[in-house]
Every structure is written in C-alpha cells, then in structure tokens.
Amino acid sequence: MKTILVIEDTPAMRENISEILQLAPYQVVQAANGREGIEQARQIHPDLILCDIKMPELDGFGVLHILRKDPTLAGIPFIFLTAKVEAADFRAGMNLGADDYLTKPFDDLTLLNAVELRLKKDAAVPPHPAEVSIPLGHLTKALLEGNDIRQFLCDYYPTTHYNRKHRLFTAGSRPTVVYFIQQGKGKLFQADAAGNEYITGLVGPGDFVGYRALLEEEPYTETAELLEEAQVCSIPKADLKTLLDHQSAVANQFFRMLAGDVAELQERLLKLAYQSVRKRVAEALLMVERKFYPQSEGRTTGDTVRSESLRFGHPDANTSSVMTLSRENWSHLVGASTETVIRILGDLRKEGLIEINASQITLLDIDKLTHLKR
Structure with missing residues (x-):
C-alpha cells in the first residue's frame, strides 16, 4: 500500500483529504505544519507528499527546498495544495522541483486522479x-x-x-x-x-x-x-x-x-490592458534588444546599441546582419495600430531616445527607455 504524507495546517481540510485518500485506499500520514512535515518525511519516506503552500513556521516552498536538498528524499513526488496560484508562485514552485499543483477547492476525483497519475509516473522504470x-x-x-x-x-x-x-x-x-x-x-x-x-x-x-x-x-x-x-x-x-x-x-x-x-505572457497582457501605448513601444524596443541582442548586456548609460531593424520594404543584401521587422510586426508586438506605433517611434526619435536611419533603429539611451516603460 502506498503511503502519502499530507502537510496541511487547516484541520478540516487535512482530515477531509486524508479520509478521501484512505478510501482509495492509501496509507495516510498527517502533518499540521511544515516543520512537522519534514520530520515525518524523514521518518517514513512516503511515496508521495501533498503540501499546502501558506503555513506558519515553515511554508510549502521551504518544505520543498529542504526535501530537494536531501538526497534520500529528493526523489519523492511533491504536489502543492493552494487556494490560489499566482504566476510568480507557480514559477517559484516549479523552479524548486514541484511535480504538480492542486488549486483549492478541488473535488474528490481531481485529487485521486492527480495522486494516481503522479504515483504511476514515479513507478515507471527509467530506460537502461x-x-x-x-x-x-x-x-x-x-x-x-x-x-x-x-x-x-x-x-x-x-x-x-x-x-x-x-x-x-x-x-x-x-x-x-x-x-x-x-x-x-x-x-x-x-x-x-x-x-x-x-x-x-x-x-x-x-x-x-x-x-x-x-x-x-x-x-x-x-x-x-x-x-x-x-x-x-x-x-x-x-x-x-x-x-x-x-x-x-x-x-x-x-x-x-x-x-x-x-x-512573461501574463505580465505582457497586464501591460497591454493598463499601460499607455508609449510605454508599450518602449517595452517592445527593449524586449527585442534583450531577446535578440544579449551581447549588449553590461552596457553603460549613453552606449549606442543597434536593437532592431524597422524596414518598410525588402531586406537589403548589404544589411543582412540587421533583422527585418515590418511595420505590421511592430504593431502586433505593441498591440496598437501601425500608424500609432510609427508616430510614437517618431516622438522617441525627436526626444533623442532612439535613432531611425533608413532600415534600423538604434537605442541611444537605454536608461531613459527603461524608466519610460515602468
């Protein structure tokens, strides 16, 4: 019989989860907080751990961090239980090595399916x-x-x-x-x-x-x-x-x-909803630079960095090192009409933040563009 450790500080929730798992049937061990959960894991070496994130004394992230540092416990499948999954929390959990998330409230079938799937994957024999x-x-x-x-x-x-x-x-x-x-x-x-x-x-x-x-x-x-x-x-x-x-x-x-x-996508959509087009244009310029020109990192204020080509026709064979990006693509990257984006690029040029020379845009003041997008 598989043993499952349930780490949850809310007594009613902990008991409810345990009762469902025991009917499956699994052997269940309970822990009321993170510190107790670590102690139980070291004693029983469970086949799976279900752990709440927000707990007193030691939260779920702390529990997972400690377990993944222990060679004898690092391989135990780990599922977070949380009332709300923020993008930052999800990313932090996955970076620590979490295997799955269950968002409260969840029904009996969702819980049992998640547990069964995780135990099956863990039981799979790695290829020789x-x-x-x-x-x-x-x-x-x-x-x-x-x-x-x-x-x-x-x-x-x-x-x-x-x-x-x-x-x-x-x-x-x-x-x-x-x-x-x-x-x-x-x-x-x-x-x-x-x-x-x-x-x-x-x-x-x-x-x-x-x-x-x-x-x-x-x-x-x-x-x-x-x-x-x-x-x-x-x-x-x-x-x-x-x-x-x-x-x-x-x-x-x-x-x-x-x-x-x-x-990253959630952050961009939030900016699309609440930021001005001017800020989104600055963000687009910096986004292209970060993605396609990482060698420009470490620059100092005032450094000139070729960030992206703004080409209205076909690429010139003599400028193959400059990436082609149409007016439409700039528009689709910013999330605004082509006319609006071109007008704002013209404003940024007048302010001395960028230079537009035929087919390319040069970022003249990285610091001011970064400040502008905030």
Whole structure:
C-alpha cells in the first residue's frame, strides 16, 4: 500500500483529504505544519507528499527546498495544495522541483486522479543507459546542461533550412514534433476572429518551440512564423515523451520553461490592458534588444546599441546582419495600430531616445527607455 504524507495546517481540510485518500485506499500520514512535515518525511519516506503552500513556521516552498536538498528524499513526488496560484508562485514552485499543483477547492476525483497519475509516473522504470539512443542522450544533455550543448542537437535530428515567413505550425493544428531553432529568429502570435494579430513571444537560437501544446496534449493555440531565414531541427514527439515519462529532471526543466513563458505572457497582457501605448513601444524596443541582442548586456548609460531593424520594404543584401521587422510586426508586438506605433517611434526619435536611419533603429539611451516603460 502506498503511503502519502499530507502537510496541511487547516484541520478540516487535512482530515477531509486524508479520509478521501484512505478510501482509495492509501496509507495516510498527517502533518499540521511544515516543520512537522519534514520530520515525518524523514521518518517514513512516503511515496508521495501533498503540501499546502501558506503555513506558519515553515511554508510549502521551504518544505520543498529542504526535501530537494536531501538526497534520500529528493526523489519523492511533491504536489502543492493552494487556494490560489499566482504566476510568480507557480514559477517559484516549479523552479524548486514541484511535480504538480492542486488549486483549492478541488473535488474528490481531481485529487485521486492527480495522486494516481503522479504515483504511476514515479513507478515507471527509467530506460537502461545502454538502451538510450544517441539522439536521446544528446537531447537529455541539451535540456539539462544549456545552450552550448543544444547547438549540437541538429547533428542528430532532421534539420531544415526555412525561408523568411515560413510557418512552423499554425493555431489549431496538433503537435507531432518539437522544433529547435539553431539559427534564425521567429515570432509566436495569436489572431482574433477579425484577423487582428498579437505577438505573444519571440524565439531565437537555442529556443524550443511548440512544446507547450505537446505537454498539454492539445492543439496549438499560437502560430509560429519565422522572421528571417532559419535552420530548424525537429525533435519527434515520441523522443520527448520518452524523456518526460522516464527522466524527472527533464520533465521539471520543461515545466520551468513553461512556467517562465506563462509568467512573461501574463505580465505582457497586464501591460497591454493598463499601460499607455508609449510605454508599450518602449517595452517592445527593449524586449527585442534583450531577446535578440544579449551581447549588449553590461552596457553603460549613453552606449549606442543597434536593437532592431524597422524596414518598410525588402531586406537589403548589404544589411543582412540587421533583422527585418515590418511595420505590421511592430504593431502586433505593441498591440496598437501601425500608424500609432510609427508616430510614437517618431516622438522617441525627436526626444533623442532612439535613432531611425533608413532600415534600423538604434537605442541611444537605454536608461531613459527603461524608466519610460515602468
């Protein structure tokens, strides 16, 4: 019989959860706070832990942090119980290694399904090292060890050269692969019924694209389109699913990436709702710079940084190092009409914050632009 540790400071909630689990049947051990939960975990080594976030003495984040530092307890599946999931809390929990969240109030079936799913995944036997294919081994390293190794993924997976404006996938289609951008840049966008587009994200070298729909096993909610010529490799769904099912570290890495994407998108949507267009234009300029020109980090006030091309025609062969971004794309990134965005860019030029020279925008005062977007 599987043993489940329930850490919850509200007596009625703790008893209710325990009764449901005991009927399943599971063996249940209760703890009234975080400190008691740590002690119980060390004594009984449960098969699964359900833990509230907001508790006196030691909260759920503290409990998870301590458990993940203990080699004998680090592998125990961990599910947070919370009355409200803020993006920051979700991201913090996933960064610490949480396996799942249950938002209160939840019904009996939701609780039992989450517990059963987590126990099944934990019981899955990892593939023997000798049985892991070379591509899977490199994919595992790429996911866990960073961008330096990721660049070698395209040596082991099918790689295609795509032209500008090629769509890797469209909203409504179902995922069969996860894309990895080796070279080039692209955008993710959504469109409403009237055809109005809003850029939800920018992607570039080292980025995985389309994994959210695969993780959720749902159709794409966005369209991915390239902004310039690109080298893209395709990782089969089966390979990724194998790692997600058998490598908890890989699964946690993707959950962290997903949590970061969700938090960033929520922050942008909040700004879209409440910030002025002027502030959103400044944010868009800085967003492009951060994403596509990271070498400009560490600059000092007054440094001139080429951040992005504002090109109204076709790219010039003599300026291939400058990325093409149409007026429409600037509009879709800011979430305002093209005319309004161009007018505000003109205002920023008059104020000495940027320079527009034919096909490119130069950021002249990073500090003032950063202050402007706040």
